[in-house]
Amino acid sequence: MSLDIVFVTETFPPEVNGVAMTVGRLVDGMRQRGHRVSVIRPRQGAADTGSEFEQPVSGLPLPGYPGLRFGLPAGRMLARQWRLRRPDLVHVVTEGPLGWSAVSTARRLGIPVTSGFHTNFDRYSVHYGVGWLRPAVAAYLRTLHRRTQATMVPTEALAADLAGEGLSGVRVVGRGVDTQLFDPTRRSALLRQAWGVPEGGLACLYVGRMAAEKNLALVEKSFAAIQSVRPDARLIWVGDGPAAAALRLRHDDHCFAGVRLGESLATHYASADFFLFPSLSETYGNVVAEAMASGLPVLAYRSAAAAELIRDGLNGRLVSPGDETQYLESALDLARAGPLLLSELAAAARLSIMPRNWASVVERFESVAREAMGSSGAGLICPA
Template structure:
């Protein structure tokens, strides 16, 4: 039996970030399985009136995140909308004012409501001079999720962490990766030439938001150490954010590619030799999965996706969270033996081949039906 599900989210394609990409995949996959999916989100610009089965509501720019918006409280509008077209389930993706009002309205109308945990906003606050707000933000996030029937998370480690904080109904849904798009076959000699690569490189790559919460100082430190042993190494940054301009000033020898999407982004992954992922604030980190699917070995801290996907010295390398010395040593070790690096590249690709989005969509549907049955 098909379901009518209302997704409430602050971000959605064509916006470029991990949450938007994930929700776009879930919505598309559920529609392919015959479900009626509506999306309620903030307007992305003044001319945005929403697409088919989309309701675009007023929003404001998210502080520190140009290009992203958070939704305003919309209790009356949601009440009217869902009385006219009652969904079988409301799924709240993000925890802003719009998400909170969606949970409240769904509970008031007796509509089953679930949630997703995608972003550690409480941890981000430390990097924007608002560390004093972290306890309050953490309490707010947990309170919202306690008001829903199930909270869907990407990894078992995060599920255990949230359960340890007293949340019930935490379920692992996982994340997929498009292994047809992210493919080692997209490696491009012409692209490497544009980067100014001499000989075999190596090329080190970072993909993601160029911002303080991503711990980018560790990328700088690791690449500086790599250059000592590999003077021809090249550092390529893909993405944009508030730290991009200063990084470009500090490192005129690095290549800053800006925002890339689709096949262009896939070619950037496949054309590099080592992926540097330094973040400690991720709930998952889609870029780790995309890099590995592209045959690109990853050095990362043992957390989020990296903890779940990387087998040390087999398909990548991990360091204990916060151990910068081990992180840098791991990067150097990976580049020390080209044959071993090539073997890890092949193993990384093989790791990701079974992790498709179709399986994730099936799990989401199963958790949603279980939550609705429990409510009944």
Template sequence: MNASAVPVPPLKVAVVTETYPPEVNGVAMTVGRLVQGLRARGHLVTVIRPRQPGDGDVGAGGASAPADRTVAGLPLPGYPGLRFGLPAKSRLLREWRHERPDVVHLVTEGPLGWSALGAARRLGIPATSGFHTNFDRYSVHYGMGFLRPAVAAYLRTFHRRTRATLAPTMALAADLAGEGIPGVKVVGRGVDTSLFDPARRDDGLRAAWGVGEGGLAVLSVGRLAAEKNLPLTLKAFAAIRARRPDARLVLVGDGPLRRGLEERHPEHRFAGVRIGEDLAAHYASGDLFLFPSLTETFGNVTLEALASGVPTVAYRSAAAAELIADGVQGLTVSPGDEDAFAAAAVALALDDAGRPRLGRAARERALACAWEQVVGDFEAVLRAVSAGDGPQPYAAEVAGAAGSLPSAPTV
């Protein structure tokens, strides 16, 4: 028999995460897509996550499957609706001794993730990790910048103990590899282009925002929190409004800054959290997307805006650096240059003839970002690690062959 015809057995994968659908954030959406994609390919995936109100211990409902597990958790300060998982090493040791996964994938670096890493190492189960959030950068925005070196060291220590760390962009992968994290792989992000589609533009929604015929709807989508650099969004929009009195700013999302922003800026539209087709309609009904965040590892909202045919103004970092060619799908400026960001926003706001062209190019760029390819890259890393490929983690007790993973790009 031809070796290529030999069927490849499905993987048993344990995914440990502190956020998962129906929670609304980029990490939850990404993990949900990856899990769904692996299951569609026939792999046996168990999700282990903190228990939410109303959850049972098994079969947590929502996007979960009967094999999924929930563990004890506590509310995450400043993030209502999210919880961090408490350590569950003893329980995981019992369960994984009974039904051993081929590989453990660690999404988050909290207490639950650390305990899962410890259990996997104790049992000699290879583990991979995802680098989803720049928590060290977040500390600066919450008045704890003095903790940034310690947080960065904590993250490096965690990821050095896994066989592979998955990063969504080449730039982030290079940064992580430069910090001494072994086995860094690039596994990007995808977008549902059947959901996020310019065809969902809704004139009735625009009218509800106060945008008349020929008016300009400026969008901001994401968590209303300090790390999203919302003061620059407001500054850029004020510059737009000075030249375009018909412009309206629509902020989609929720967070700790919302109440204060609504009190200080009643002239703006605060749409709150939107999901599914409702969210897609909000994107497609905009004319211009502003995204000034500098804390992203990727920024899924950038890709969703592009798929919706909305030209974007962003700093040249994270997803924008890899998806937006300046002047083609939107405008990008050097990270941290606030004046340049505001000037780019004004320039695009005034370019009524050019925005549709950029919007079409944005849509074309997003069409190349299929989740199927992303899931395939993820699967390839998991399969290689489960087979013993990949660099040795920083731990003498974990056996494994040295080397590099064969599939996803290596830095």
């Protein structure tokens, strides 16, 4: 039986971030499986009028992130629409005011509602000078998810953390990666030359949002250490964000490629030699899987996707969360590694990621959605 599902999200393609990409994959995948899927999201610009299955609503700019917006509460509009056409399920992707109003409205109308836990917003507060707000933000997030039938998460570790905090209904859905797009065969000697990497030189890569919560200072320190033993090394930054301008001012010898999408992004991954990713704020980290699929050894903390995907010394390098000294030592180990060892790590990274595909993730999402519908008490009016 096909389902009528409404996704409520603060971010959606063509916006460029891990949550938008993941939601886009889920929406497309569910449509391919024959379901009717509509999306409610903040308006992405003055000319954004939406489409038959995408409805833009009012929003405000997200502080510190030009181009991203959070949605304003829309309970009355949602109630009016859902009374006229009642969906089988509402899935709330993000926990902003729009998401909260969607949860409240769905509960009031007795519509099954699920949520996704994609971002550790409580951890972000520390990086923006409002760490004192972290307990309140964490409490808000947990309260929202407790009001849904199921909270979908990407990893077993996150599921265990949330369950330990008293959240019931946590379900692991996982994340996929496009192994046809992200492929080592896209490696480009011409691109490496454009980066200024000499023959036999070392190309170190960072891909992602350039923001305080990504621990970019450790990328800078790691590359400085790498250059001390490999003067032929070059650091390539792919992405944009509030920290980008300051990074460019500090490092005119680095290569800043800006935001890259599709085949261009895949070529940038495949043309590097290893990937530096020291973030400790991730719930998953899609870039880790994309880098591994592209045949890159990844150096990361044992957290989120890295803890699940990387086997230290076999297909990448893992260090204890927060141990900066160990991270720098591991960066030097990779810099000193010969071409044979790097190629062995690269091949193992690619091989280990091959079984992870979006089709199985979408199938799991559908299974959890149906489970939530069955456990919701169809027809009951839930307290708001």
